[in-house]
Amino acid sequence: MPDADTHIEVRDLTLRYGSLLVQRDLNFTIRRGDVFVIMGGSGCGKSTLLKHMIGLEVPAEGEILIDGQDFFKARPREQKAMRRGWGISFQRGGLFSDLTLAENVAVPLHQYTDMPAGEMRDLIDFKLALVGLDGFGDYYPGEISGGMQKRAALARAIALDPELLFFDEPSAGLDPLSSQRLDELIVEIRDSMGGTVVIVTHELASIFSIATNAVFLDTGSKTQLDCGDPRHMLHHSDHELVRRFLSRGEYDSRDREGGS
Amino acid sequence: MAETGEGEPAGAGPDYSVEASGDTVLLELSGDWTGDDAGPGHEQLRDACLGQARSPRRWLLAAAEGFRWDSRTLARLYHLARAGEDRGIELDTTGLPEGMRTLLGVAHAVRAGEVESEPQPPPLARIGARWLRRYDAVLDFIAFIGDGMVALLRFASGRSHTRVRDLFYFIDQTGPRALGIVALISVLVGMILAYLGSVQLRQFGAEVYVANLVAVGMVREMGPLMTAVILAGRTGAAYAAQLGAMQANEEIDAVTTLGLSPMEYLVLPRLLALVLVMPLLVIFSDVVGLVGGALVASGMEVNFSQFLYQARDAVGLGDIATGLVKSVVFALLIATAGCQSGLMSGRSSAAVGTATTRAVVHAIVYLVAADAGLNILYDKMGV
Ligand SMILES: Nc1ncnc2c1ncn2[C@@H]1O[C@H](COP(=O)(O)OP(=O)(O)OP(=O)(O)O)[C@@H](O)[C@H]1O
Numbered sequence: 001m002p003d004a005d006t007h008i009e010v011r012d013l014t015l016r017y018g019s020l021l022v023q024r025d026l027n028f029t030i031r032r033g034d035v036f037v038i039m040g041g042s043g044c045g046k047s048t049l050l051k052h053m054i055g056l057e058v059p060a061e062g063e064i065l066i067d068g069q070d071f072f073k074a075r076p077r078e079q080k081a082m083r084r085g086w087g088i089s090f091q092r093g094g095l096f097s098d099l100t101l102a103e104n105v106a107v108p109l110h111q112y113t114d115m116p117a118g119e120m121r122d123l124i125d126f127k128l129a130l131v132g133l134d135g136f137g138d139y140y141p142g143e144i145s146g147g148m149q150k151r152a153a154l155a156r157a158i159a160l161d162p163e164l165l166f167f168d169e170p171s172a173g174l175d176p177l178s179s180q181r182l183d184e185l186i187v188e189i190r191d192s193m194g195g196t197v198v199i200v201t202h203e204l205a206s207i208f209s210i211a212t213n214a215v216f217l218d219t220g221s222k223t224q225l226d227c228g229d230p231r232h233m234l235h236h237s238d239h240e241l242v243r244r245f246l247s248r249g250e251y252d253s254r255d256r257e258g259g260s
Numbered sequence: 261m262a263e264t265g266e267g268e269p270a271g272a273g274p275d276y277s278v279e280a281s282g283d284t285v286l287l288e289l290s291g292d293w294t295g296d297d298a299g300p301g302h303e304q305l306r307d308a309c310l311g312q313a314r315s316p317r318r319w320l321l322a323a324a325e326g327f328r329w330d331s332r333t334l335a336r337l338y339h340l341a342r343a344g345e346d347r348g349i350e351l352d353t354t355g356l357p358e359g360m361r362t363l364l365g366v367a368h369a370v371r372a373g374e375v376e377s378e379p380q381p382p383p384l385a386r387i388g389a390r391w392l393r394r395y396d397a398v399l400d401f402i403a404f405i406g407d408g409m410v411a412l413l414r415f416a417s418g419r420s421h422t423r424v425r426d427l428f429y430f431i432d433q434t435g436p437r438a439l440g441i442v443a444l445i446s447v448l449v450g451m452i453l454a455y456l457g458s459v460q461l462r463q464f465g466a467e468v469y470v471a472n473l474v475a476v477g478m479v480r481e482m483g484p485l486m487t488a489v490i491l492a493g494r495t496g497a498a499y500a501a502q503l504g505a506m507q508a509n510e511e512i513d514a515v516t517t518l519g520l521s522p523m524e525y526l527v528l529p530r531l532l533a534l535v536l537v538m539p540l541l542v543i544f545s546d547v548v549g550l551v552g553g554a555l556v557a558s559g560m561e562v563n564f565s566q567f568l569y570q571a572r573d574a575v576g577l578g579d580i581a582t583g584l585v586k587s588v589v590f591a592l593l594i595a596t597a598g599c600q601s602g603l604m605s606g607r608s609s610a611a612v613g614t615a616t617t618r619a620v621v622h623a624i625v626y627l628v629a630a631d632a633g634l635n636i637l638y639d640k641m642g643v
């Protein structure tokens with residue numbers, strides 16, 4: 001049995017698209033309250049891993065336990081309850097293009113609550129303001145910039161104060177300051193909700209400022225190279241690739257000996 | 261032993277020389293490789309290198325004084341390197357200009373992951389597998405219609421995620437906006453039927469029966485079928501493109517993870533809109549077709565009111581009912597083909613195009629098959 005601290009447990013997971021092997025033998029644990037970062041080179045399977053975690057793709061082998069429960073073994077009612085507690089922002093945003101931003105944020109509220117219209121409007125305005133989109137409620141996704149779409153997707157993801165947040169590259173397309181604000185926001189959301197955050201990101205600044213735990217996926221060997229605290233990995237990972245990734249390639253093997 | 265490519269005046273055209281020593285082959289590039297004269301291709305370079313030593317282990321690339329290059333040169337060396345790699349030959353680029361080495365290194369670092377190839381089954385098994393896939397596709401299609409019916413029941417009991425606003429939107433898109441094209445096609449089909457009929461019937465002096473032919477032909481057959489073909493191209497394709505684009509944009513993923521059912525939220529309003537609108541469009545098409553037929557006939561000794569009077573007698577309630585039943589079946593098929601191929605679409609713009617094509621092709625095949633089936637059924641039932 002996993003202890004009470006464990007929120008998500010990934011066991012011997014293999015990810016495939018048909019006959020294309022994406023990743024295999026993934027094993028890691030995400031604790032409650034973690035800001036967990038999935039990192040690795042482009043195309044290594046980070047988004048794929050995320051899609052498996054949120055029940056969109058069925059694992060080829062192995063299992064993902066969320067609160068000790070396997071999504072694909074749960075009954076529909078339980079699946080619905082699990083999803084109720086998740087907020088997700090996709091790599092391409094996933095905003096409904098035929099709805100305004102406000103209507104987008106309203107979708108989960110309509111789906112899971114019976115809020116009176118006035119209160120809902122206030123809540124939507126607040127969530128949009130949180131991500132810096134105050135006053136953009138009546139815009140359509142096609143009418144705002146890529147970075148703004150990312151933030152709008154975030155507003156929709158946090159509409160229901162989820163206890164588990166999944167972000168696929170939340171800060172791609174944001175300037176450094178907005179990106180930093182977003183990081184702070186993520187930590188604040190986690191602190192206020194007591195939830196867990198799973199992020200796919202390349203941003204080293206974000207990784208070092210907010211990640212409490214991370215896994216590194218490798219394109220070449222198609223499996224995880226290392227997992228743990230990224231600050232520790234930077235100097236002490238057994239894999240040079242991980243150290244180089246985390247230091248923007250400025251690290252080499254000599255530094256390791258000097259550093260430790 | 262040395263071999264040299266086609267001799268050009270020194271310092272001008274692209275040129276190379278190959279020289280072997282032990283298991284190392286030295287390929288030296290010289291001259292200007294940037295001109296319109298592209299110089300030797302990578303196959304030629306490869307063959308030259310391979311021809312030198314019986315089992316080379318290393319290819320050494322070097323550039324002579326005055327060598328000029330651009331990305332076409334790089335492309336050749338890149339393919340040369342891959343050819344070497346496939347044969348287990350190591351490539352040494354230290355003799356090349358710095359810029360070339362950097363770009364070659366970058367290009368090499370990002371090769372796509374290999375797809376594990378499955379063993380090829382024997383030919384007979386392949387044919388079998390292909391037919392089984394077809395069979396599966398038909399089963400999927402039927403299952404999809406079944407899911408649609410379940411969603412419809414949930415909608416009727418008021419427990420579904422379907423938004424009524426969406427339903428009205430799609431009714432507007434599907435119905436009123438298609439009137440023009442349906443009118444145009446129907447009037448022409450009515451005229452064609454009248455021409456065909458009157459030419460044949462004149463031989464028996466039975467020209468007045470052209471009205472029967474046009475009326476029954478339109479109501480039972482051409483009205484539903486032509487309207488269905490128009491809507492397959494107009495609405496079915498649009499459904500596939502919309503849902504395909506939503507798939508590409510990860511909107512379908514978002515629908516699912518928000519706990520909404522794509523069937524109820526996306527498919528049902530489209531399906532229902534088409535099923536509600538199609539019978540009305542078919543009635544409209546029948547009427548316009550009759551007018552077309554009457555216009556032609558009135559130019560040929562059967563006047564307008566005579567034609568309509570005769571047509572009214574010819575068409576019974578049974579004929580109208582058969583046409584309307586067809587229209588509902590066709591609507592289901594078109595909407596299902598469109599929505600299903602949209603939802604199954606890949607995530608690129610090309611995949612959206614493929615999904616659209618598939619939606620229209622499948623819809624038309626299913627339409628014609630269903631039409632034939634229904635006609636046989638009607639015949640057996642005697643309606
Ligand atoms: N729907 C799909 N069908 C088939 N193969 C896919 C699909 N989605 C992704 N892939 C393949 O899976 C691999 C991993 O893709 P994925 O999107 O997970 O990468 P990623 O790590 O998120 O990359 P990036 O950082 O660029 O977003 C890639 O090789 C890709 O070609």
Ligand SMILES: [Mg+2]
Pocket residue numbers: 046047048091168
């Ligand atoms: Mg990704």
